[in-house]
Amino acid sequence: MAAPPEEPAGVSCADLFFGFLGIGLSGFGGVMPWARRMVVEERRWLDAASFNDLLALCQFLPGPNVINLSVALGGRFAGWRGALAAFAGLMLAPMAIVIGLGALYTNYGDLALVQHLFRGLAAGASGLIVATAAKIAWPLRREKSALAIAALVWLAAAIFRAPLIAVLVAGTGLGLLAGWRAR
Amino acid sequence: MMLPLTLFLTFAALSPLAFGGGNTILPEMQREVVGVHHWLSTSDFVALYALAQAAPGPNMLVATLIGWRVDGLAGALAATFGLCLPSSLLTFVIAGLWWRFREAGWRRWIQAALVPVTVGLVGAGAAVIAAGTALGPLTAVLTALVALLTLASRVNPLWFLAASALAGVLGLA
Numbered sequence: 001m002a003a004p005p006e007e008p009a010g011v012s013c014a015d016l017f018f019g020f021l022g023i024g025l026s027g028f029g030g031v032m033p034w035a036r037r038m039v040v041e042e043r044r045w046l047d048a049a050s051f052n053d054l055l056a057l058c059q060f061l062p063g064p065n066v067i068n069l070s071v072a073l074g075g076r077f078a079g080w081r082g083a084l085a086a087f088a089g090l091m092l093a094p095m096a097i098v099i100g101l102g103a104l105y106t107n108y109g110d111l112a113l114v115q116h117l118f119r120g121l122a123a124g125a126s127g128l129i130v131a132t133a134a135k136i137a138w139p140l141r142r143e144k145s146a147l148a149i150a151a152l153v154w155l156a157a158a159i160f161r162a163p164l165i166a167v168l169v170a171g172t173g174l175g176l177l178a179g180w181r182a183r
Numbered sequence: 184m185m186l187p188l189t190l191f192l193t194f195a196a197l198s199p200l201a202f203g204g205g206n207t208i209l210p211e212m213q214r215e216v217v218g219v220h221h222w223l224s225t226s227d228f229v230a231l232y233a234l235a236q237a238a239p240g241p242n243m244l245v246a247t248l249i250g251w252r253v254d255g256l257a258g259a260l261a262a263t264f265g266l267c268l269p270s271s272l273l274t275f276v277i278a279g280l281w282w283r284f285r286e287a288g289w290r291r292w293i294q295a296a297l298v299p300v301t302v303g304l305v306g307a308g309a310a311v312i313a314a315g316t317a318l319g320p321l322t323a324v325l326t327a328l329v330a331l332l333t334l335a336s337r338v339n340p341l342w343f344l345a346a347s348a349l350a351g352v353l354g355l356a
Binding site: 026031032033034037052053054055056057058059060061062063064066067068071072075076080083087090091094095097098099101102105113116117118119120121122123124125126127128129130131132133134135136137140146147149150151152153154156157158167168171172173174175176178179180 | 198199200201230231234235238241243244247248251252256259263267269270271273274275277278279281282292293294295296297298299300301302303304305306307308309310311312313315316317318322323325326327328329330331332333334340341343344346347348349350351352354
């Protein structure tokens, strides 16, 4: 994919690798909170709205969102090498850790102490994910129709557990309709 | 066929179906891994999934663990890349086009339609996960506390996670 001319300069493959390495290492309980923190708040590669734009695309395409985000962001800043660097940075540490945990858990998973530790950790990680959801919703706070669609999608997915494909198609369709009427 | 290749192909076939992050393909993954290939028992599959959730990194690391359990390091790499490669290639191509056409009217129209869906789905994911970890009033309070502190402060959230794990060990969760 040819690099577009106006892209933010100065983000190298090494930046991408280490940026996403940090995300992979700290991403307990889901990576999205850390990805947003690194990309938007710390390194300022994207502003909040551009991050949401890119995330929306990565969400729509198949595959884990954060992996898609690393590939898309790496590709935008440094072509296929950047995509590879960001992907490798994201996956390297978590793969090593998860295999180590697998080996540990096989031996010590029955200990009450370990189980309590994981329960606390999981509850804290949930809090982090809730906070990220709030931050991602924040840029929409003054757009009534967008908020209404987001609320419908939330209801369909969280409460009614509707099939994801149906939610994606219906939600996007509603959004397209709202956008068409608002022109 | 070589085991790593079978793992790669099995997970590569799931990759393009993983709309919305990957939890959608879990039933199909379980069917392949447990039912078709008999690599694991159902309870092993669930245990590996829970473990992958507890580890840092993308939640699809369950593929890494399954591959590792089936065929060691080669299996772990084959399953992980199988699950990531097709969707990543698609993302690479589409994201490039997406960026190139960012000023086009149709592109903005579609983008504006996608964003609320993302907001709703991320919110739904948060609700589902928080409901799953709220094993009692104390874990629920812990979740709410971490959410509020993360929104209200600029402290690195790793500290909140460490405190949560400690609270768990102390029997508060």
